[in-house]
Amino acid sequence: MGVKGVFPAIPVGRAKEAVRVGPREVPIVWRGDVLVVGGDLSGVAASVEAAKHGAKVALICEDGFLGGIVTSGLLCRLGRMAREASVGGFVEDLIYRLDRLGGRRGDIADPEALKIALDDMLLSVGVKPFYHTRPVGALSERGWARGAIAVTKRGYIALYARRVVDATPDGRIEASLRGRPLRSGRRRILVCSGGILEGAKVKSSExxxxxxxxxxxxxxxxxxxxxxxxxxxxxxxxxxxxxxxxPFALSVEASRGRWAVRRALELLKKSRPDLSKAYLSLTSLRPWLVDPALPSNRPRRRPLRPWEALRGWIPEGSVSLVLADIYKADLAGNRLELLAQGRPFGLPYGWLLPRGIEGLVCAQPIWVLSSTPLVWVEDPLASATAGQVAGLAASLSVQMGLLPSKLPLSSLKEHLEGLPQSAGAQISISRSLTM
Known part of the structure; x- marks a missing residue:
């Protein structure tokens, strides 16, 4: 492969039935308006919001189910999103479906019910899912992403779309399009593995x-x-x-993690009579990784403000969204101009608009290892918030076509205020902020 971890982008040209990848003729199995690459919460939200606005949408997911690390890693705590009345759109719909399934206790979601709810959300608006499908590269047209190359059990397939939302945890489509390798190398990482205990009553986290x-x-x-x-x-x-x-190191850690969960329960039973009858009914399919080098994982006396977290992470002149806010970075002047502000949730998240891709979404909040810098967040279900932002991206793509890298403030305000509430929340223009 020309790029570590992914194929370099494949030009589409005038291909109608197939594209050439090396010696292979790869069939184009789907054509539509929006292709979402990644099946975690943000990928689902992006595809659902795009479909609601009339787009023909497909979603590529490596697993056989949706939710990503949230369902496979048992990171199923909804937090304040389950309680705040201001939460709407994708998250509100998700919570409604969970309640209908009886899949929620307070702010804790049943991971199996969550998989069913996400499936239902996807299919109810006509999104075409491609499960067990691994994206390995981008299709390109004059420097813009126009689809993806993926691997299935039947071999390579290609999917073509006018707009692409990259919701992979490692920015795989963006890396293919730019010819950048996925960032690799050994580093100290916090690895967390989980399991669900039956017969254990725990009222609060301890x-x-x-x-x-x-x-x-x-x-x-x-x-x-x-x-x-x-x-x-x-x-x-x-x-x-x-x-x-x-992949071998990750496989070993996943196995060690499952063993560690079982060993931990054995040790806890010796000193906790209330856990004497508890047993493991489910362990996480994969561990979740926290890179200690990321900004928000450093010891601090107070939480980072969004613009502080962005320092040094956003390229000059790029456009980013945090809390569904739109900023423009001026690193030379040490300033971050807040172009538009929306307050649907109050959870920090980063999203970048590089040239050529409609939305580069950091899909899994506990594993931000992209060739393009993104903003870190600790809340495990904040990818639902990112999904709302991804929905805004898909909505922008469908409604106004391409979002230029330099959009006049007046035009930006006009377009944002015209967005439906389900995609964008309330928008208002605010002042500049000094970092």
Whole structure:
């Protein structure tokens, strides 16, 4: 491969039935308006919002289910999004469907119910899903993303679209389009593995120190309330040194993580009578990784403000969204101009508009390892918020076509105020901020 981790972008040209990838003729199996690459919450939201606005949409997902690390890693805590009346659009619809399935207790969602709810959301608006489909490169047309090359059990396939939303955790489509390698290399990373305990009553989150030292449980164990009163979520935290793009290393850590969860329960039963009858009904399919080098994971006395988190992370002159706000960075002048402000949730998230892609969404909030810098967030379900922002991206793509890198402030305000509430929330123009 010309680019580490992905194919270099393949020109579409005038191909109607197939595109050439090396010696292969790859069939074009789908054509439409918007292609969303990535099946976590942000990818689902982007595809749903685009379909609601009349677009013909397809979604590529590597797994056999939606939700990404939220469902496969058991990061199913909704947080304040389950309580705040201001939450609307995609998140409101998701919570409604979870309640209808009986898949929520307070702010904890049942991961299996979450998979069903996301499937229902996708199919109800006519989005065509491609599960078990791994994206490996972009289709390009005059420097713009116009689809993706993917691998299935039947071989390579191509999907063509007028607009592409990259919702992969590593910016795979953007890396292919730019000819940039996916960032790799060994580093110290916090690895968290989880499991659902049946027969365990936990009313609030608590940190538990295991009764005996064990390297595998060096960062301790957390117990969280589960999706029902008789369930709890157990999370084991470890710090390891690995290359997060090495599939063998990730496979080993996933296996070690599942073993660590079971070992942690055995140790806890020795000192916790209330857990004596608890048993593991489900362990996470994959560990979730936290890169200690990322800004918001550094020790600090107060939370980072959005513009502080952006310092040094946004290229000169680019456009980014945080809290559904639109900023323009002027790093030379050490300023960040807030062009438009929307307050649907109050959770920090980053989204970048590089030239050639309608939306580069950081799909999984606990693994931000892209060749394009993004903003980090610690809330595991904030990708639902990112999904709302991704919906705004898809809506912009469908309604006004291309979003130029330099859009006059008056035009930006006009377009944003014309967006429906489900895609964009309330928009108002605000002042510049000094970083």
């Amino acid at each position: 940190f538990v120190k295991c009764p005996e030292p064990l390297d595998l449980l060096g960062r301790g164990v957390w117990l969280h309330p589960g999706p029902s009163e008789e369930e709890a979520i157990l999370v084991v935290r470890r710090v390891v040194e690995l290359d997060p793009f090495d």
